[in-house]
Amino acid sequence: MKLYDGGRAPNPRRVRVFLAEKGLTVPVEPVDLGKMAHKSPGYTAINPLQRVPALELDDGTIITESIAICRYFEVLKPEPPLFGTGAKDSALVEMWQRRVELHLLGPVSQVFRHSHPAMKEMEVPQVPAWAESNKPRVAEFLALLDSELKDRRYIAGERYSVADITGLIAIDFMKPAKLAVPDTLGHLKRWYAEVSARPSAQA
Ligand SMILES: N[C@@H](CCC(=O)N[C@@H](CS)C(=O)NCC(=O)O)C(=O)O
Numbered sequence: 001m002k003l004y005d006g007g008r009a010p011n012p013r014r015v016r017v018f019l020a021e022k023g024l025t026v027p028v029e030p031v032d033l034g035k036m037a038h039k040s041p042g043y044t045a046i047n048p049l050q051r052v053p054a055l056e057l058d059d060g061t062i063i064t065e066s067i068a069i070c071r072y073f074e075v076l077k078p079e080p081p082l083f084g085t086g087a088k089d090s091a092l093v094e095m096w097q098r099r100v101e102l103h104l105l106g107p108v109s110q111v112f113r114h115s116h117p118a119m120k121e122m123e124v125p126q127v128p129a130w131a132e133s134n135k136p137r138v139a140e141f142l143a144l145l146d147s148e149l150k151d152r153r154y155i156a157g158e159r160y161s162v163a164d165i166t167g168l169i170a171i172d173f174m175k176p177a178k179l180a181v182p183d184t185l186g187h188l189k190r191w192y193a194e195v196s197a198r199p200s201a202q203a
Contacts, residue, residue, distance in 0.1 A: 138174070
């Protein structure tokens with residue numbers, strides 16, 4: 001098994017944090033996005049979409065999409081459960097993971113990709129107006145998350161889950177996107193302080 005990793009990029013980090021939470025170690029092959037190694041013919045043969053992460057199994061199967069990779073490891077090692085347990089809890093984790101991915105990580109990524117000079121080569125064409133139009137989306141979703149976190153410890157309930165991993169990574173990715181969590185969002189800040197203090201957050 002081999003995990004094609006992408007350094008500081010947010011999606012590969014989701015998988016690394018997930019593995020750290022599971023206490024799993026997987027052989028890693030770095031793919032240098034700065035040098036456009038993900039566009040090389042070798043990596044394109046692994047993932048024609050030229051994106052990281054990708055997981056190569058011993059039988060040659062390639063799994064892409066961070067959450068699909070995480071699900072693979074969840075089945076291999078169910079403890080601690082990070083996708084919920086039972087019908088209701090699993091559905092709520094799925095719901096929140098998708099909400100955070102679509103309404104926070106997605107818009108933050110669009111701000112970064114369409115405004116940061118380092119992304120000029122990767123995001124063609126860069127559309128600064130699209131970066132701007134994603135900023136209010138980020139702000140709106142952060143406010144929603146803050147109000148949700150008033151009544152519970154973690155994003156999808158009382159147990160830490162993959163929804164918190166996506167949330168942590170999205171909020172950390174706000175820094176290079178030059179976005180900040182407003183100080184008024186105290187519940188969100190309390191949650192962030194807790195999840196970012198977990199050892200897995202160093203991954
Ligand atoms: N939906 C994919 C997204 C993968 C993705 O976009 N990865 C970024 C790094 S965070 C990438 O490879 N970007 C290269 C590029 O845009 O050329 C997932 O969840 O893994």
